[in-house]
Amino acid sequence: MDFSIILKTVGSLVMISGALSIIISIAEKVLNNYGTCELDINNGKKMLSVQGGSSLLSTLAGEKIFLPSACGGKATCGLCKVQVLEGAGPLLPTEEPYLTPQERASNTRLSCQIKVKNSMKLVIPEELFNIREFVCTVESITDMTYDIKRLRMKLPEGETISFKAGQFMQFYTKPYGKVKEEVFRAYSISSKSSEHDYVELLIRLVPGGLCTTYVHTVLKEGDQVRLSGPYGDFYLRGDCEELIMIAGGSGLAPIRSLVYEVIEKGLPHKMRFFFGANKMKDLYYMDEFARIEKDYPQFRFIPCLAFPDEGDNWTGDTGFVTVALDNQVDTGDNKEAYLCGSPGMLDACIKILKTKGFTDETIFYDKF
Numbered sequence: 001m002d003f004s005i006i007l008k009t010v011g012s013l014v015m016i017s018g019a020l021s022i023i024i025s026i027a028e029k030v031l032n033n034y035g036t037c038e039l040d041i042n043n044g045k046k047m048l049s050v051q052g053g054s055s056l057l058s059t060l061a062g063e064k065i066f067l068p069s070a071c072g073g074k075a076t077c078g079l080c081k082v083q084v085l086e087g088a089g090p091l092l093p094t095e096e097p098y099l100t101p102q103e104r105a106s107n108t109r110l111s112c113q114i115k116v117k118n119s120m121k122l123v124i125p126e127e128l129f130n131i132r133e134f135v136c137t138v139e140s141i142t143d144m145t146y147d148i149k150r151l152r153m154k155l156p157e158g159e160t161i162s163f164k165a166g167q168f169m170q171f172y173t174k175p176y177g178k179v180k181e182e183v184f185r186a187y188s189i190s191s192k193s194s195e196h197d198y199v200e201l202l203i204r205l206v207p208g209g210l211c212t213t214y215v216h217t218v219l220k221e222g223d224q225v226r227l228s229g230p231y232g233d234f235y236l237r238g239d240c241e242e243l244i245m246i247a248g249g250s251g252l253a254p255i256r257s258l259v260y261e262v263i264e265k266g267l268p269h270k271m272r273f274f275f276g277a278n279k280m281k282d283l284y285y286m287d288e289f290a291r292i293e294k295d296y297p298q299f300r301f302i303p304c305l306a307f308p309d310e311g312d313n314w315t316g317d318t319g320f321v322t323v324a325l326d327n328q329v330d331t332g333d334n335k336e337a338y339l340c341g342s343p344g345m346l347d348a349c350i351k352i353l354k355t356k357g358f359t360d361e362t363i364f365y366d367k368f
């Protein structure tokens, strides 16, 4: 074929695709231009005029109203629920798995999935208005294990945070490398609830994970980071004599905060903390929990190693944490259980707890 014909054909294709992308971007702008929409929150208590076109979750965040979210709007955590009485449109397939029949009947929706396209009537629980945004300074980054880092962050001068031990924060990354947009993920607070000017998080590296790769490879001491919170209903109820605490990996974070809350408030509860890990290299905060055990006889720390190496000289409990739990907790009477860790480990532990008489009302957990 003549070279000039090839050139002309390629040129025409480039022009056509250029024209098409301009038409698509104009069409997107026209189609997504929903103009100004009114948000009526809690029956007229708060009225907002917002630009339509974004998700309800991010529109509210733009107005400094923060709904819980752990997946950054990917419809995989189900935390961003909100009641939308009017203006949400039909239920989307991405929302369905997360909504119970009762929630559907009360017009509960996933705020990350529905777009603000017209005026809406919302019901937002009052406590969510206390959630604030903080621009913190990373004071230290400490390796706790080969894949878990502790971030200690100082709140801006003069600002303080109040949270219940067990609650979590949302951590926002900055664009880095090939990741062109900020992402945000949930991290349980590991520091003491009595500490109001610092927040500590324990972040385990998920290979290929957007947020944890940022924390483990990009973030430096002295950097500024954005956090919002506190969120969540994983906190101490304490209507019992003994607390059974169970964690694996970075799930230790909220349990550490809970243990200190009980101690610092002088609460009478006995506590047993079962910490499941594979090998010695996965254990951390061992000296600290040993010290607490020595100082406070009401607290017992039971680390369990599933696969200790011979050279580890491990003398503690061996096997999965479920084995220790089954052997050492006889009944759920007058006890509450607080669990945090991977879904597999938590499901196995909850199954055992139920055989001991624990119920949905006495078991509390955050799975991640």
Ligand SMILES: Cc1cc2nc3c(=O)[nH]c(=O)nc-3n(C[C@H](O)[C@H](O)[C@H](O)COP(=O)(O)OP(=O)(O)OC[C@H]3O[C@@H](n4cnc5c(N)ncnc54)[C@H](O)[C@@H]3O)c2cc1C
Pocket: 070, 077, 168, 183, 185, 186, 187, 188, 189, 201, 202, 203, 204, 205, 206, 207, 208, 209, 210, 211, 212, 213, 232, 250, 251, 253, 254, 366, 367, 368
């Ligand atoms: C209430 C709550 C509290 C949390 N607290 C903590 C905490 O204290 N410390 C902590 O380290 N994490 C915590 N998480 C998990 C955290 O929010 C992120 O999901 C996690 O850090 C992965 O984020 P990422 O952006 O790096 O990975 P993503 O980019 O979101 O995921 C990358 C890939 O890894 C998979 N993946 C995501 N999470 C995990 C995981 N945990 N294990 C294995 N594979 C995974 C995804 O399916 C995806 O395929 C918490 C989650 C919730 C819901």
Ligand code: FES
Pocket: 068, 069, 070, 071, 072, 073, 074, 075, 076, 077, 078, 079, 080, 110, 111, 112, 113
């Ligand atoms: S933010 Fe996770 S499902 Fe909406």
